[in-house]
Amino acid sequence: MPKKTSKNNDLLNSVRDTTSPKVYDLLLKLVNNGDDDLANMVLKIDYLIEYASNCVKARDYLNGREALEGAKCRIKTLKEKNVDTDYLEYLFEGINKKCK
Numbered sequence: 001m002p003k004k005t006s007k008n009n010d011l012l013n014s015v016r017d018t019t020s021p022k023v024y025d026l027l028l029k030l031v032n033n034g035d036d037d038l039a040n041m042v043l044k045i046d047y048l049i050e051y052a053s054n055c056v057k058a059r060d061y062l063n064g065r066e067a068l069e070g071a072k073c074r075i076k077t078l079k080e081k082n083v084d085t086d087y088l089e090y091l092f093e094g095i096n097k098k099c100k
Helices: 010-015 021-032 036-057 061-080 086-098
Strands: none
Touching: 010 021, 010 036, 021 036, 021 086, 036 061, 036 086, 061 086
16 A cells, blocks of 8 residues: 555645644654544644644733643643654643743
């Protein structure tokens, strides 16, 4: 079976230009392993971290904290399924430090 890329997979094609290269690499690995549900969870985490970052910039710390809690819960689930979450944790910690 050929490897899935952004040319032959709708999920990867839709996120190729909007995610960072490290997140895209993680998505690529998950999709090629047949873990599309975990790939969608990575996308949700990426979105929540980005949303929390925007909340911090707008000084909306309450919504930022709420988004970070959701991301933290999902990262924990990914870790239980043995997914490499180092970069997601790095992003999470960076925003978490800024969110008062």
